[in-house]
Structures are given as C-alpha cells and as structure tokens.
Amino acid sequence: MEYLQFAVKRLVQATIVMFVISLIGFSIQDKLGDPLRELVGQSVSEEVRDELREQMGLNDSFPVQYARFITKAVRLDLGNSYFFKKPALEVIADKFQATMELVIGATLIIVVFSVPVGVFCAINPKSWISRVIMTLSIVGISVPVFLTAIFLIYIFSVELGWMPSFGRGDTISLGGWSTGFLTWDGLHHLVLPSLSLASIMLPLFIRLIRAEMMEVLETDYIRFAWAKGLVRRRVWFLHALKNTLLPVITVGGVQIGTMIAYTILTETVFQWPGMGFVFLEAINRVDTPLIIAYIIVVGLIFVVTNTVVDLIYSLVNPTVRLVGQKP
Amino acid sequence: MALLEVRNLHVEFPLGRKTLQAIHGLSFALDKGERLGIVGESGAGKSVAAFSILKLIAKPGRIAAGEVIFDGRDLAKISDEEMRQIRGNRISMIFQDPMMTLNPVLTVGTQMVECLKAHRDISDAEAKRLAIAKLREVKIPSAEERFENYPHQLSGGMRQRVVIAIALLTDPAVIIADEPTTALDVTIQAEIMGLMLDLCRDHAVALMLITHDLAVVSQVTQKICVLYAGRLAEQGPTRSIITQPKHPYTQGLIKALPQQNEPGARLFQIPGTMPTLDDVPAGCAFHPRCAFADELCRREVPEPRPIGDHRVACHHAEKVASA
Ligand SMILES: Nc1ncnc2c1ncn2[C@@H]1O[C@H](COP(=O)(O)OP(=O)(O)OP(=O)(O)O)[C@@H](O)[C@H]1O
Ligand SMILES: [Mg+2]
Numbered sequence: 001m002e003y004l005q006f007a008v009k010r011l012v013q014a015t016i017v018m019f020v021i022s023l024i025g026f027s028i029q030d031k032l033g034d035p036l037r038e039l040v041g042q043s044v045s046e047e048v049r050d051e052l053r054e055q056m057g058l059n060d061s062f063p064v065q066y067a068r069f070i071t072k073a074v075r076l077d078l079g080n081s082y083f084f085k086k087p088a089l090e091v092i093a094d095k096f097q098a099t100m101e102l103v104i105g106a107t108l109i110i111v112v113f114s115v116p117v118g119v120f121c122a123i124n125p126k127s128w129i130s131r132v133i134m135t136l137s138i139v140g141i142s143v144p145v146f147l148t149a150i151f152l153i154y155i156f157s158v159e160l161g162w163m164p165s166f167g168r169g170d171t172i173s174l175g176g177w178s179t180g181f182l183t184w185d186g187l188h189h190l191v192l193p194s195l196s197l198a199s200i201m202l203p204l205f206i207r208l209i210r211a212e213m214m215e216v217l218e219t220d221y222i223r224f225a226w227a228k229g230l231v232r233r234r235v236w237f238l239h240a241l242k243n244t245l246l247p248v249i250t251v252g253g254v255q256i257g258t259m260i261a262y263t264i265l266t267e268t269v270f271q272w273p274g275m276g277f278v279f280l281e282a283i284n285r286v287d288t289p290l291i292i293a294y295i296i297v298v299g300l301i302f303v304v305t306n307t308v309v310d311l312i313y314s315l316v317n318p319t320v321r322l323v324g325q326k327p
Numbered sequence: 328m329a330l331l332e333v334r335n336l337h338v339e340f341p342l343g344r345k346t347l348q349a350i351h352g353l354s355f356a357l358d359k360g361e362r363l364g365i366v367g368e369s370g371a372g373k374s375v376a377a378f379s380i381l382k383l384i385a386k387p388g389r390i391a392a393g394e395v396i397f398d399g400r401d402l403a404k405i406s407d408e409e410m411r412q413i414r415g416n417r418i419s420m421i422f423q424d425p426m427m428t429l430n431p432v433l434t435v436g437t438q439m440v441e442c443l444k445a446h447r448d449i450s451d452a453e454a455k456r457l458a459i460a461k462l463r464e465v466k467i468p469s470a471e472e473r474f475e476n477y478p479h480q481l482s483g484g485m486r487q488r489v490v491i492a493i494a495l496l497t498d499p500a501v502i503i504a505d506e507p508t509t510a511l512d513v514t515i516q517a518e519i520m521g522l523m524l525d526l527c528r529d530h531a532v533a534l535m536l537i538t539h540d541l542a543v544v545s546q547v548t549q550k551i552c553v554l555y556a557g558r559l560a561e562q563g564p565t566r567s568i569i570t571q572p573k574h575p576y577t578q579g580l581i582k583a584l585p586q587q588n589e590p591g592a593r594l595f596q597i598p599g600t601m602p603t604l605d606d607v608p609a610g611c612a613f614h615p616r617c618a619f620a621d622e623l624c625r626r627e628v629p630e631p632r633p634i635g636d637h638r639v640a641c642h643h644a645e646k647v648a649s650a
Binding site: 218219220221222223224225226227228229230231234238239242243246317 | 412414422428
C-alpha cells in the first residue's frame with residue numbers, strides 16, 4: 001500500500017518535470033528563429049505575413065500558444081522539421097534506435113567491468129593492481145569524451161586497423177527496430193563508440209563501487225558475517241555487494257540518463273547516425289522543431305529512467321520505502 | 328585442560344609511525360560451561376581482546392605475541408579455513424548493538440540458515456526448521472513470521488534475541504558476548520541478559536561476558552578479569568574479587584557500585600579518567616589516579632603476580648589488600 005502511494009507520488013513528480021521541460025522547449029520555439037521565414041521565404045509582403053501570423057495563432061498570448069503546443073505535443077505532434085520536411089518526432093524516432101544501441105553498448109561495458117573491478121579494488125585496496133586501476137580511473141574521468149574517442153580511433157583504426165572508425169555497419173531490421181547487435185559487422189562498429197561513451201562513466205562507477213564497498217566492509221554486520229564463519233564468497237558477494245549496489249543503482253540510473261547527453265559528442269566523432277548527430281545538424285540549420293523534439297525526447301528518457309530506477313530501488317531495498325512504518 | 332586459554336596476549340595497532348599497544352600481556356582461561364567476566368572502562372581493550380580470539384581484529388590491528396589455545400589447538404597456527412570452521416560454529420559472538428549487527432538487506436531467516444549451512448551439511452528445509460526452533464527458544468513470538476522479516480521490522484530487543492538465536496544455532500562451546508545489553512532500552516536489559524544466561528546454562532555453553540558493569544558480572548560469572556588501559560589489573564574468582572580486591576582500581580570499581588553506597592549519599596567515583604592508549608603514563612598506567620602510588624609506581628610497570636588465588640598487577644597489592 002505504501003509502495004503504491006510512493007509510486008503515485010513519484011509519477012506525479014515525473015509529470016511535473018516533463019511539464020517544465022516542455023515549457024523550456026516551447027520557449028525555445030518562441031525565441032529561436034521566425035517560423036514564417038522558414039515557411040514562406042523572404043519574398044512575401046508584410047500584409048500577407050501578418051495575416052499568416054494571425055492564422056497560425058502566433059499573435060496569441062503566451063499561455064494560449066503554450067496550451068496549443070502542449071495539446072499537440074500530447075498527440076505526439078511537435079511540428080515538422082524544416083529541413084527534412086516531415087514530422088520532427090519521426091526524424092528523431094528514426095535515429096533513436098542508433099543512439100539507444102550506443103547507450104546500451106556503453107551500459108553493458110560499464111556493468112560488466114565496473115562491478116568486478118570495483119569489488120576487486122575494495123577487497124584488495126593495497127595491491128598494486130588496485131593502485132594502478134585507481135590512477136587510471138582518475139585519468140579516464142578527466143579526459144574529455146571526444147579526446148578519448150579520437151585517441152581510440154587513432155590507435156585501433158588508424159594504427160592497428162582493427163576497428164572501423166565510423167558508421168553503424170550492417171544492421172538487421174527486427175520488427176521495425178534496426179539493430180547492429182545481431183551482425184558481426186554491426187557489433188564490430190559498436191565497440192569503439194561504446195567504449196568512448198563509457199570512458200567517463202566506467203571509471204566513475206569503479207570508484208563509486210570501490211568506495212561504497214570499502215565502507216560496507218567496515219560495518220558491524222559484515223564483521224558479524226565473518227564471526228558467523230561464512231565463506232568469503234558469501235560475505236563479499238552477498239552481504240557486502242548487495243549493500244554496495246543498492247545506492248549505486250540510484251546513481252547509476254541518473255548517470256545513464258546523463259550518458260545520452262554525451263552521445264552528441266560520440267556520435268559526431270564516429271559519425272554515428274543517431275539522435276545526437278541529427279541534433280547538432282539541426283542546430284546548425286536552426287531547425288527549431290527538430291531541436292525541440294530532441295530536447296523533449298531526451299528529457300523524457302531522462303525522467304523515465306530516473307523514475308523507473310527509483311521505483312525499482314525502493315522495491316528491492318526493504319528499508320527505503322517503509323519509512324514511517326513502526327517495527 | 329581449559330577449553331579456551333589465552334596466554335600472554337599482545338595486540339597492537341601500527342598507525343603510521345606510532346604503534347598503539349591495545350592489549351599488553353593478557354592471560355585467562357575458560358573451562359567448559361564456565362562464565363568469565365571481562366570488565367573495564369571504555370577503551371580498556373575488551374572488544375579488541377574478544378575479536379583477537381576469533382582473529383577478527385580490525386585492520387591494521389594484529390596479534391603481536393601470545394597464544395590463543397582452543398580445544399588444544401593454537402589458533403595462530405591453524406589455516407584460514409580451519410579458523411572459519413571455528414567461528415560461528417564452536418565459538419560464537421554476540422555484538423553490542425543489535426541495530427547494526429544484522430544485515431539490513433537480508434531476512435532474519437537468510438541470516439540464520441546461512442550460518443547453519445556454513446558449518447553443517449544440511450538441507451534448506453532442515454536448516455529452516457532448526458532456525459525457527461531457535462527463534463522460539465529465545466522467546467520470539469510468531470517465529471515463522473519473524474523468520475521472513477527484515478531486521479528493520481524488528482525492535483532492538485527482538486533483534487538481539489535473533490542475534491542470540493544465531494549465536495546458539497550451531498551449539499557452540501563458547502559464546503563471546505561483547506556488552507550484549509548496553510545498546511538496549513534499560514527496561515529490557517535485564518530480560519535479555521537473563522535469557523542469554525539461561526540459554527548458556529541450559530546448553531552448557533561457556534560464556535565470556537564483556538561489560539563495563541561490575542555489578543552484572545559479579546552476579547553471573549565465576550571468574551573476573553579487570554582490564555585497565557590494555558593491561559590486566561586483577562583477575563580471580565568472582566566472589567573473592569568482589570569481597571577481597573587486591574588492586575586499587577578494582578577496589579575503586581567496587582566502592583563505586585551503587586549497593587556499596589549509603590542511600591542518598593553521593594556515589595563514589597575514582598578520581599580522574601583512564602588514559603588513552605597513545606598517552607599512557609610511564610610506570611603503572613593507573614598511578615595518576617591511585618592513592619597508593621609512590622616513586623616505584625611512577626617508574627616501573629607492575630607485572631601481574633599471583634597473590635592468593637588472584638593475579639594482581641600492583642607493586643603494593645599486599646598493602647592495598649590489608650588497607
Ligand atoms: N581499528 C582500530 N584502529 C586503531 N586503534 C584501535 C582500533 N580498534 C581499537 N583500537 C584501540 O584499542 C583500544 C581499545 O579498544 P576496544 O574497542 O577494545 O575498547 P573497549 O574496552 O571494548 O571499549 P568500549 O567499552 O568502548 O567498547 C581503543 O582505545 C583504541 O585505542
Ligand atoms: Mg567494546
């Protein structure tokens with residue numbers, strides 16, 4: 001029951017955040033460029049323009065225009081891209097898959113490597129391997145994504161010639177979703193972009209998991225677990241790891257949202273045909289509807305991941321949602 | 328031969344350039360089913376002594392010298408795996424704060440069953456049956472339900488009962504209880520202490536009871552060890568320690584007991600405080616607080632020596648005893 005209450009509260013919060021994002025998106029439309037110029041060009045007389053303005057409702061008050069914007073947005077209509085001459089959302093949706101696959105690739109790399117490496121460094125804080133990893137992680141965090149990307153391309157594509165440096169490679173369409181995960185060529189193309197996208201989050205997560213786990217290992221309940229004579233595996237990977245990962249999940253969810261922002265850089269360097277790539281082009285072309293569509297879609301992804309993570313977190317952590325319940 | 332014997336134990340914490348001597352030459356023995364009290368102020372080294380028996384001293388602490396003999400085996404010389412099989416199986420431990428002792432993300436049941444399965448080759452169903460029986464034995468109502476609960480769903484007293492149940496689960500030979508009731512509500516302290524003592528008696532478990540409360544140990548133990556600043560002050564049979572203390576510190580502790588004071592009179596207190604380990608005075612660590620202190624006490628550390636059936640670390644024990 002409490003969980004339901006919590007979930008409803010969390011969903012209301014998410015909706016409010018989405019409203020704020022839409023308001024920002026709409027303000028951009030209001031401020032950026034003149035839609036009429038894009039539609040009719042320079043050669044039309046001032047009277048015709050005024051008439052068109054009136055027809056399109058551009059002279060209405062801000063609230064009225066915003067209400068119209070929202071009504072349309074709810075029906076998934078964010079206007080047509082000036083450049084592509086088709087609905088902006090459709091353009092974004094076409095590119096969404098490529099970006100998501102990049103994010104999934106990077107997330108997989110992060111999850112697969114950060115947990116074992118972070119745990120190893122927490123259990124053996126004094127070993128030289130841990131020290132090397134900790135030093136490298138600082139380097140990884142401080143080097144900008146695009147530098148890492150260029151560096152990776154230089155080594156693995158230019159010098160060694162092992163990895164392709166641009167594009168998605170072969171994709172297979174799977175019920176409308178074109179995926180590169182199922183072809184060898186697609187996977188091959190995914191490696192470097194995913195690595196560079198993960199290059200900041202991976203060291204961040206390794207450090208986070210290490211720090212959390214070291215703190216957990218000092219607690220009384222871990223000492224008690226040792227005093228019960230449990231085998232190391234169980235103390236480390238059940239008692240300690242479970243308590244370590246719970247807070248990491250929350251941070252993790254937020255960070256995966258943030259990663260979408262970094263895709264703009266990665267996609268540009270690797271000419272990855274995703275949303276970020278299109279977004280940069282849209283900015284160059286002052287393609288306002290496309291810019292807004294991107295902001296709203298990314299905002300939505302962000303809000304959804306955060307909400308889902310919160311809901312899952314409080315579902316798996318017995319102590320979180322039950323605040324206020326008497327023992 | 329004693330079941331558990333600690334001989335001349337030295338524990339130190341190397342901290343940068345300095346090394347703290349947390350335990351300095353502690354010896355005691357515990358027979359089967361016997362109850363021993365370890366008494367001392369906060370920081371005297373009681374917990375360190377307890378954890379060194381299980382070889383679970385917090386880093387960077389280490390046993391610098393001495394022996395811990397359990398069941399005829401020197402625990403310093405056995406393998407990690409052999410040590411693991413002793414922990415929680417032959418020697419169990421009860422911690423001070425039940426709010427922190429149980430893992431918050433695992434159910435009571437999980438934390439009980441795993442302890443059995445770490446030491447016995449038994450099925451989940453059998454482990455669960457034994458665990459629930461133990462929960463009943465520590466008088467936890469609706470044990471089946473509690474078995475499924477998470478620790479935060481239980482009160483402090485209930486949690487300490489669970490910890491006691493876990494400690495008894497494997498029929499250990501020794502239980503080390505480190506201030507098992509200090510963190511609890513005063514109203515249930517006596518109840519939990521009584522429960523623990525009854526169960527130890529029923530199962531013939533030897534108990535090493537750590538506390539700063541001399542009144543409690545004087546009622547329930549057969550032997551007492553008084554620690555001061557990491558060293559033994561005095562040890563001996565409980566009755567004679569209470570009636571004929573031979574160390575000025577022990578005398579002070581006894582004089583400070585509420586029963587020893589006239590109703591309404593001001594409670595006696597030993598003047599001063601125990602030094603911290605990085606600031607132990609030369610000579611006898613107790614001398615700045617001691618009425619008997621002289622030049623010798625300021626110069627030389629008194630080694631524990633037998634006087635009657637006590638062992639006393641005081642240059643003037645004879646004088647103190649007759650005073
Ligand atoms: N992890 C540690 N690092 C450094 N020194 C420590 C550590 N643990 C204990 N000590 C030292 O050992 C001394 C004794 O600590 P211990 O916990 O055994 O005291 P205690 O008698 O159990 O006190 P209390 O009644 O407060 O539990 C402390 O004063 C401290 O100086
Ligand atoms: Mg202690």
